[in-house]
Amino acid sequence: MKIRKVELESVAAKPIQYPEEGLTEIALAGRSNVGKSSLINTLINRNNFARTSGQPGKTQTINFYNINGEFRIVDLPGYGYAKVSMTERQRWADMIEKYLTTRESLKEVVLLIDIRHEPGEHDKMMYDWIKSFGYKGYIIATKADKISKGQWQKHTSIIKKSLEVASTDLIIPFSAAKKLNVDKVWGTIESILELHEESIDEDDIQPEEE
Template sequence: MKLNPNNIEFLISAVQKEQYPKTGLKEVAMAGRSNVGKSSFINAITGRKNIARISSKPGKTVTLNFYNADDQFVFVDVPGYGYAKQSKKEREKWAEMIENYFIHRETLETCVQIIDLRHPPTEDDILMYDFLKQLDIKTIIVATKSDKISKSRLQKHVSIIRKELELEDEDVIIPFSSTEKYNVDKVLHAIEERL
């Protein structure tokens, strides 16, 4: 799968089901901790510098952001989880919005869960993965920030994530770097296989 960077467009920020766009395309959700680099990931995958705005403040995205990816599928950027400074009420609102999307969205095909390769998965990462498995959603784990780890240690870190999450056989884990555009093709290929 190749994406034409000139044909990537931001569609809408939605909070409720009524606001979700009707595109007729399948959707790929993207989940990850607040500061894991989801916006950088979208920009790297789509080949567009600023299609997803990168915020210096984690926990800034509080809506589901829908992007048309070259009329091939729709990327859905899910607000980051595990941001400590959010109030309990905000976290509950977040959880309800996410659950509604993941449980009821019929066009959702797969989820890319982004995890920082440098550290073992957090409790929130594990909870998110288990939630996706409960709902039987196909999952691609993208272990980002691989440029910050020496090549010789890459597989060791990948193994830690695989073990901690108790990855199922059909779920792939792909080391990735937004800065170096490392494994962009692999991620797009994994998405294509699951659509």
């Protein structure tokens, strides 16, 4: 996909701050510091457009990135960071849940997992939620440059088994640092957008009058 324009359209802590409904939204979910911002920067080929930090739990808002005026990538707050208060963690969880359960423009939730580690309890809960709402179940296995390519299959198999993923085809090893599999991630995004466009076209077809 050719990137012509990228805009941080909204930084939201509550629904009233969300952008208007309409554009297809693809949300990125994952643990704190799993690499959501780095993924966005790599996809749009811009350094530090989406803020990255070595400090987990830095993203405390829902960030809406408008791509070419055609769709949005939505960066959700990272979950599972222990070094914040229980009250703060609950606030983040409520923020994420409110968006995921009420946003009509949301068409897919993609889960990011660090390829080096077996998914944890929070990852399993999030993936179960994603599947329960009928989403495809795509996973981007980040930081793939940290292990040898020969180990990718072993680690993706662990993710597949742990999360009960339908197929390893849904798991994409990815590295922002080495720009590995950027084309595959874009291919997935484009397939999501095309699927949604097709559903809109079908809805526009009116039955013939008898």
